[in-house]
Amino acid sequence: MSAVIKTKIEEQGVILSFNPDYCWEEITSALAEHLQEGAQFYQGSKLYFDLAFKDWRAEELQNLINLIESNILPETDFYFMNQSSGVERDNKATPKEQPFSPRSAQENKYTKTAGNDTKLIQRTLRSGQSIEHMANLVLLGDVNPGAEIKAGGDIIVFGKLMGLVHAGATGDKGAAITALQLAPTQIRIASVISRSPDEDKSKELRPERAYIKNNRIVVEEVNL
C-alpha cells in the first residue's frame, strides 16, 4: 500500500528511506527507476540513503553502491546513514566529514546553485498541487490557497502568492521569497515559520520580498 521508497527534503539534502515490508529485489528495482527519473532533479545535491532497516553484508553494500552510481548524474553526492544508531558511512572516502551539519550544506549551496539549475514553471498552482525543487524556483502564475511551493533556494512568484511557500528548504537561511503579491497562508524560510495575520490584507499588487533578519521573517517592498 505505501511506497517502496520515501523521499524527504531536509536541510542537508534529500533522504531516501526504504520500506522494509518489500523484498530486496523490489526495493532495488524501484530504486533504479526512482534514480533514473529523478537524475536531473538530484543533480548537484546530496542524497542520504537510510540503511538502518537491516544489517548489511559487504557484498550487498557493494551492489547497492554500483546500482546508485550507475543511475545518478555526476556532481551528485551520496551518503549512507543509519538513523537509529547515528553511524554514517561515506563512500567517497571523506570519513571526517559531518554530512549533517547545516554549515556544510550552506557552504555547498552556492557552488550548487551557481549552475543553470533554476527551474522555471509557467502555470498556476491550484489547491492541493505542490512543486518542489532542489535549487531556485521561478513561477509565472499564481499560487492559490491550499497549494504548496518548496525550493532549496530562492523562490520568485510572478503572480499572487497565496498558498504555502517554503524557500531555503535545505537549510539556507539566506534564501528569499519574492512575489508580485505576497499574501501566503504560511511562509517558511529554512526552519523559520511565520503565518499571515488573521485579518485580511489589502488586495493591491505590490511586489514584496521576504527574507530572514535576526532569525525572523521580515517582508519589505521591492522597488522595481
Added chain:
Amino acid sequence: MDQREQGKAIVITSGKGGVGKTTTTANLGTALALLGKKICLIDADIGLRNLDVVMGLENRIVYDLIDVVEEQCRLEQALIKDKRNENLVLLPAAQTRDKDAVSEEQMKELILKLKERMDYILVDSPAGIEQGFRNAIAGADKAIIVTTPEVSAVRDADRIIGMVEAEGVNDPDLIINRIRQDMVDRGDMMNIEDMIEILAIDILGVVPEDEGIVVSTNKGEPIVLSNNHKAGEAFNNIARRLEGEDVPLMDLNNSDSILAKFKKFVGLS
C-alpha cells in the same frame, strides 16, 4: 487523571456533498468546547480539506493527519489549538495527498489514542461512500447523519445509514440542516416528519437555513460564537443534547421577535 473515562468518537457523515457536514462538525465541536468538554476535530477529507478554513486555522497548519500516521511527527505536534477556545484542537487533513494515503487500521489506532485524552472526537467525513468514508467511520463509536430537506439528500442519507450500520456503528442520529419553515408551510419542502418516517432514526436536531452561515464560514468563525443566529442556537442545542440534556426542538415558525422564537419551544425531542 489516569482514571478518566474514554472519550467518544463521533463521525459526521451524509453521503451527499454540500449538506453541511463540515459546518456541523465545526459548530458542534465549538459548542461542546464551550460546554467545557475537551474536543478534537479530525478532518478526514484528505485532499479536499475544508475544516481548517471554516475554523479559521488554515495558516497554522504545519503537520497534518498523514504526517501523524506516517510518523513524520508526533500526534501532539499536529494538533492545532483553536484560537478562541483552549478546549478545542483540530487535526487537519493533508491537502496534497489522497484518500489512499491512510488506512482504516491507522485511523482506528489514531482515534484510540485521542480517546484517552479527549471527551469527544468529531470526525468530519468526506462525501461519497469510498475509501475516504470508510476511513472516517473506522474507529467511530457513534454516527451523526446530516441531511437537507431534499429527496436526493435523504436518499443518500438512507444509503449511508445502511452502510454505517453494516460497519457496526449502531443507532445513528439525524441532523436535518437548512430547513426553511416558510417553504415547509407552503408545502414546497419536505417536512421533518416525512424525513423521519423514511429514515427511521432518532432526530438529534433541526438547523434552520441561515444566511449567517455563509458569513461565518467565510470569516472562519463558527456561528455558535455569535448571538442572534437561529442556526447557532440550533447547534448549541444539539451539543447539549449530546451531553444528555433534554432540550426540545426549536420552534422554527417565523415570528417577528427573535426572543419570542426561542421562548416557543415544542416538546418533540
